[in-house]
Amino acid sequence: LMVWLRRTTHYLFIVVVAVNSTLLTINAGDYIFYTDWAWTSFVVFSVSQSTMLVVGAIYYMLFTGVPGTATYYATIMTIYTWVAKGAWFALGYPYGFIVTPVWIPSAMLLDLTYWATRRNKHAAIIIGGTLVGLSLPIFNMINLLLVRDPLEMAFKYPRPTLPPYMTPIEPQVGKFYNSPVALGSGAGAVLSVPIAALGAKLNTWTYRWMAA
Secondary structure: HHHHHHHHHHHHHHHHHHHHHHHHHHHHHHOOOHHHHHHHHHHHHHHHHHHHHHHHHHHHHHHOOOOOOOHHHHHHHHHHHHHHHHHHHHHHHHHHHHOOOOOOHHHHHHHHHHHHHHOHHHHHHHHHHHHHEEEEHHHHHHHOOOOOOHHHHHHHHOOOOHHHHHHOOOOOOOOOOOOOOHHHHHHHHHHHHHHHHHHHHHHHHHHHHOHH
């Protein structure tokens, strides 16, 4: 019974974190943060997405002990977001209105680190966490550069739930910082490591809680 409860608790936690990742995507930038604020919100979005990815991915990966699980987790997040994307499409918005963040390549780097270090948890936290924080802004920027006329999309299809003070404005590119990718990668690399450690610790805490 305890084994069943423990496994159920883990899988429930995984589902909850994956669903919350989709919600965080909405809150961090309403999916189309690029169409609203362009570079001014890219750093905040990059940090929130990389830390959110690493905490769930490393939790799931250390739970199974199988390299490749982090990528599987990122795939779950991606599928959930595409489902939400479809929901917006059903409301009459164009499919290109929502930008789905790129999580999978960064999760693959975390898996690769875990595999290359022969399932070393501390290496996964330090090296893997750093790689996730560094890589996600880069991969995501490539993804965003492929979006066609994002600002036109934002003005043509405003979200009905958007409060007045969040009305899309013409972004001042380069006004606040010159390289949002570099700043996002730097901040993400620093913050993803302690958050990865938290994900690993959550794994231990869950075991202890279920064993008590």
